[in-house]
Amino acid sequence: MKSTMVIMGRNCLKEILLHASEKIIEVFIADSEKHSRKKNDLIRLIEEKNISYTFVPKNALTSMVNSDSHQSFAAKILEDNVLSLSDLKNDMVKKEFYLALDTIYDPHNFGAIMRSCEGFGVDGIIFSKNRGVGITPVVAKASSGAVAFLSLYEVSNLFTTLQVMQEHGFDIVTTTCVEEKGITLERFRFPQKSVLVMGSEELGVSSLIEKNADHFLYIPMSGMIRSFNVSIATSICLYAKHIQKIM
Numbered sequence: 221m222k223s224t225m226v227i228m229g230r231n232c233l234k235e236i237l238l239h240a241s242e243k244i245i246e247v248f249i250a251d252s253e254k255h256s257r258k259k260n261d262l263i264r265l266i267e268e269k270n271i272s273y274t275f276v277p278k279n280a281l282t283s284m285v286n287s288d289s290h291q292s293f294a295a296k297i298l299e300d301n302v303l304s305l306s307d308l309k310n311d312m313v314k315k316e317f318y319l320a321l322d323t324i325y326d327p328h329n330f331g332a333i334m335r336s337c338e339g340f341g342v343d344g345i346i347f348s349k350n351r352g353v354g355i356t357p358v359v360a361k362a363s364s365g366a367v368a369f370l371s372l373y374e375v376s377n378l379f380t381t382l383q384v385m386q387e388h389g390f391d392i393v394t395t396t397c398v399e400e401k402g403i404t405l406e407r408f409r410f411p412q413k414s415v416l417v418m419g420s421e422e423l424g425v426s427s428l429i430e431k432n433a434d435h436f437l438y439i440p441m442s443g444m445i446r447s448f449n450v451s452i453a454t455s456i457c458l459y460a461k462h463i464q465k466i467m
């Protein structure tokens with residue numbers, strides 16, 4: 221039986237309907253939307269794609285996604301892009317740039333990072349089963365649908381996974397708040413095969429991963445606050461890598 225995940229939110233559902241409707245198994249809509257069917261563009265799009273949908277009480281929808289921010293829409297979709305370490309080992313042969321996440325527990329940060337990864341063409345996101353948030357409906361909503369389009373590698377041990385990647389020719393890149401320790405972003409050239417590792421604002425990456433890193437990036441700042449939210453910092457680094465690729 222194929223694995224599934226639950227997503228929620230109007231924009232998230234719309235993007236998946238437009239670009240990967242074959243992944244959608246069933247849509248669930250709050251019954252408060254029933255009376256606006258004729259003028260609801262999203263319901264019309266669901267019908268155009270010939271996807272089954274069911275009206276349910278709003279509180280049932282809230283229970284289904286464990287959140288009241290569903291905007292009256294949720295859906296069950298195929299989880300065929302959530303992969304394993306063995307998949308990663310196969311994919312590393314033909315792919316060159318990954319993002320790895322360590323201790324990212326905020327679902328909104330995880331989702332925002334997914335959105336940036338999709339926009340900047342990252343080959344995949346690697347995350348730990350034990351050290352961070354999983355793929356939840358809140359994550360899916362924050363990703364604006366990117367959760368369905370990315371290769372997502374869920375691994376048991378991030379440190380050993382990164383060691384395997386180094387053995388396959390990947391350089392481990394992470395960030396630092398210490399200017400003397402890192403190379404400023406505008407001067408850094410990402411190696412052809414590399415994995416950017418980002419950690420939480422509170423904990424950063426683990427000491428083991430930090431000790432094993434090949435390169436440290438420093439993002440110059442002018443303000444009094446000396447660090448960015450992790451999703452913002454990740455987007456800045458991914459943009460720098462994207463510019464390097466297309467120039």
